Amino acid sequence: MTDYGHDLLFGTFVTPSAQSPQKVVDLAVTADRAGLDLVTFQDHPYQPAFLDTWTLISYAAARTSRVHLAGNVHSLPLRPPAMLARAVASLDRLSDGRIELGIGAGAFWDGIEAMGGRRLTAAQGVTALREAIGIIREVWDVSTRGGIHLDGEFYQVDGAKRGPEPAHDVPIWVGSYKPKMLELTGAYADGWLPTLEYIEGGLDSVPGINGRIDEAAAAAGRSPGDVRRLLNLMNVSFQPTSRALLNGPVDQWVEDLAGLVLEYGFSTFLIGGDDPAVAERFAAEVAPQVRELVARER
Template sequence: MGFDIRFQVLTLPGNPYSEYRSQVRRVEELGFDIAAVPDHFCDWANPPAAWLECWTLLAALAVETSTIRLASNVAQIPLRHPGVLAHQAITVDQVSGGRLELGLGAGLAIDPGTEMIGLENWSNVERAARFGEYIELVGLLLSQEVTTYDGRYYQACDAVMNPSSLQSPRVPVVAAALGPRMMSHAARWADTWNTMSFDPDFNAQIDELGARAQAMDELCSAVGRDPAALRRSANLFDARARAEGGRLRYYDDDDLFERLVRGLVAAGFTDIGLYYPSDPGQIPSFEHLALDVIPELRH
């Protein structure tokens, strides 16, 4: 397909809205392609911390920005019926002028928000089974005026979506997947596959993600899809950051950053996901990479 390389920035919604809005506007000014918002009931790693809601933020950011694409990274399927989520997504797509990417994930079994609001904490096996139906039904709702669906877990009966997606053929769907079963759902139903590695060794991360990308080629072929027709997104996660006060090693080392990006691109990834610095001292480095390094890497 020859997709262009895109760079996404995940901004954690733990600041007052005025500060959060300024962060996203700056991400847009710096030329990034996508601003992403996580979706949890609370900060799952620190529940008492401040935390703003994903879809309310995306709607607000649709008005506060003009060019950058907006994404949920990723919407947790336990929190909403697929019909409600599709309606939210279409609304944000309309408000933003067609700039939404709908990221979906199965959710975390260790997320404390599940117990906080009385949701059933599904097993990982059930999460994956539900996700297959969920992403299929959401894709139908985003692309059809009227949808009927009768699955084991989810149903829709003459569900009307008016207006529909502003983008054609519909809002792009991003599926977060690490293991084979979730990856097979991504291969079948998603426009973009999103994944990541939690290995603290960056060299091991690139190897792991490269192997996973090869496995995705096989899964696409198994469902009759051209592997080149699927965008591939990887989040650059630093497993040591929390223990080091939030500092991300790849913002302190241009050579490391370039090596990681080039390794992912060589493995077939088209979208590179970064994290907005939680350490204010790294913002100059983050902006330097955006202005001086990433433009060269795009080529």
């Protein structure tokens, strides 16, 4: 059993379809009004069928009042880290502290390269992401005097000024699957943000993955609890009878999610499907019962 004791968060994983932009924004507004904690958006800047995710987050922040928003996850090769840090901090201040940061080393390299990004190997992606996390945190660190200097393999910053400071302590969540990236997550990140359907071996692999993250955290002088475990769940639906994980009646959803907390260490759940009725039911019927059940078990 692995439970890192984090508070539970519930939200959505939205497809930023350019064909129905108002529907996309309405999904964020629905989540905000329903009482969900997070709205996150896929980030594929090379995909012309999608809205630009950063522009969408900014617009959605202006249309909502309490829900937090994030990219899930931002494509680092097309989001220069110093600029991304300033954008996040700026919008966090404008939205009264409601912006989080999910980031990944990159995927779909043909599309990235076509848009002017640099194609990286898996090992290079790890190094680039580590450098980027350092730059982002340096930009936000206004308590340190002097400019920012990094002569990295992939990013160079020479005397850049610090700031603005975000309105709240913005966590950095990393989308990672392979061993070296998982070790980076444990050593440097504030959260692990995978999609269940992309985890090789599914839930059976999660204990081993948690162990790798925990070992890397300990080796870096951190606690395993410093790394929140988030989870995207794409194939979900409410059904009269049980069919699969998060495909069944409300009671099954509650049991499934409580098990993911208590047995696998996850504490943040982001559902796909882009269905406002499912999001509303998730907020009203599932989330409160999961919180209650987990509190009892803890």
